[in-house]
Amino acid sequence: MKNLKNIDFLLFDLGNVIIDIDYQFTFNELNKLLPENKNHLVQLFFPSNFHKLYEKGLISSEKFRDEVRLHFQEDWSDTQINQIWNSLLKDIPKERIDLIKSLRSDYGLAVLSNTNEIHIEKVNEILAEHHDLPSLHPLFDEVYFSHDLQLAKPSEEIYEVVANKLNTDPSKILFFDDLEENLLGARTVGYQTHLINHPKGLISFFENVL
Incomplete structure (x- = not known):
């Protein structure tokens, strides 16, 4: 059990911590749109260099969409690309919003995504x-x-930058993420961490410690 008395900031990832995401749904949508001989391109989409550049804010949304069209060799409209790209974003459960609101009086709260x-x-x-x-x-x-900071998890630099911006010792930050590799990077800098690996994970954590 964490001793939250030594925590200045609770730091939250977004995907599968605050908002539910479903990558497989997007994969399925792409496979429906594409001819079978292009289905192999779907698995190459998320690891692509242009995706990583966009995540770091190093290319514009316009350039990203152009790269999507080039990658899939499809003349999709901006609206179509946005819809496909956003299809992985699902619900933000009210219980998570209520939890965040309840924590504000006792802790500093921040997001790192x-x-x-x-x-x-x-x-x-x-x-x-x-x-x-x-x-x-x-x-x-x-x-x-990440696209504002022009850095991305799990690089140690992004955790150092955030701790400096929060003006807080890293050991007094408790970071919640759904990917162990992101938590490992944060722990290297000195953060306390907790893995969220279940839809009720965040709620359960605070029910157990508060």
Whole structure:
């Protein structure tokens, strides 16, 4: 059990921590759209260099869409690409929003996510439609996105930058992520960490420690 009395900031990933994501759904959607002889390109999409560059904010949304068209050799519209790309973003359960709100009086709260401009626009739409919130900012003291920082997890540098921005010793940050490799990078810098590997994982953690 963590001693949360020694924690200044609770730091949250977005995907599968705050918002549910389903990569397989997007894979399936792409496979439906593509002829069978292009299905192999689907598995190469997420590891692609242009995806990583976009996640770090090193190419624009326009350039990213052009790279998607080139990668799949399809003349998809910007709207089609946005819809496909955002199809992995699912629900933000109300219980997670309520939990975050309940923690604000006792802890500093922040987000650190590997994400991109197109996804965040969609996340804001989901928040507005289902939770009457314009963005993540009313819920958190600080919000850090990889495409703004031009760095990405699990590099040690991004965790050092965030600790400096929070003006907090890394050992007083408790970081929640759904990927062990991201937690490993954070622990190397000195963060406390907790793996979220179940849809109820975040809720269960706080039920056990508070």
